[in-house]
Amino acid sequence: MVCSTYIHIPFCKKICSYCDFCKVFYNKKIVNKYLKALEKEIISTYENEYQKTIYIGGGTPSSLSQEELKILFNIIDKLNKDKNTEITFECNFDSITKEKLDLLKSKNVNRISFGLETTNKTISDKINRDLDLSYVKSIINYCKKIGLTNINIDLMYGFKNTTLEDLKKDIEFILELEVPHISTYSLEIHENTRFYIEKENRIDEDLDRKMYDYIHTVLEKNNYNHYEISNFCKKGYESKHNNCYWKNEFYYGFGVGASSYLNNKRITNSRSITAYLNNEISKEIDEVTKKDKMIYELILGLRLKDGVSIKEFEEKYNISIYEAFKIDELINKKLIIIENNRVKVPFDKWYILNSILIEFLEVNYE
Ligand code: SF4
Known part of the structure; x- marks a missing residue:
């Protein structure tokens, strides 16, 4: 039984220096074509099973315009779901607006995941992300006002020359937002990223360990359960979608570069956006034995x-x-x-x- 779906929206307004996800610059001209290819892939694969969770990730799904989001949700409507389905939508503060949040709410999105990553202006410039902390606060308040209360914030740490003090400021800011879920990741330098090309370093292991322990201690003290190595939540706010991955359940993955786990096969779509737009999706298929x-x-x-x-x-x-x-x-x-x-x-x-x-x-x- 397949009861979870991941949908990949690869468009981003800016490209972060550390990012090795499957993404391209937002380009109005190709979004519609992409959505058509996505619809085709879903129709040809999906077998109408009830979906407990749907996760719209990226890239940056919030980079789509209001009109493009409406098209996306018409496609998502093809999935068999109901009011109990956890529908998560990933956003960046550089592209989310109150109008888009209203639309998400009207389309039954009930979980929002924001990439904040840092509250430090020097770091955000270095990683090529926009940062406006008062906008962050107003967007989070607006989410709560319209009933989108199941909110996650992503935080990244471990950037070169950062200290425990910097991390404390990040955590303090996030705690003030009073969101029920926080994900934290230590920076990794991947090939084919700007950081890799520029031979960027990260903090040393000792400090990294101190930061990991600090995050654990301070978040647990504030009643967040450290329920997974990188994830913390208030009671009852575990990510149901990610839980499906951790529990080794089957799931669909639609979109360029997305992976599915279906009928004992791991199937990964190629990362070529051009091929995807032309409906020529090449898939890498790995059989999963009982032992695997x-x-x-x-x-x-x-x-x-x-x-x-x-x-x-x-x-x-x-x-x-x-x-x-x-x-x-x-x-x-x-x-x-x-x-x-x-x-x-x-x-x-x-x-x-x-x-x-x-x-x-x-x-x-x-
Ligand atoms: S980290 Fe997110 S926003 Fe940044 S380039 Fe990667 S997918 Fe886009």
């Missing part, structure tokens, strides 16, 4: 504070977790713990989660 599936269940589930249920794993795969994997070695090293019949990574090891997962894969993929 069980491995995914663990490596995705271990990102969650609650980890993976031993009982649910056995019910789903007809094999006990202990039989399926060699985990004793990791348990002996206290990299993984068993608590309340769940397999988890203890919080003091979250910072090294990636190396734990590599060790887990090395032990279990011979």
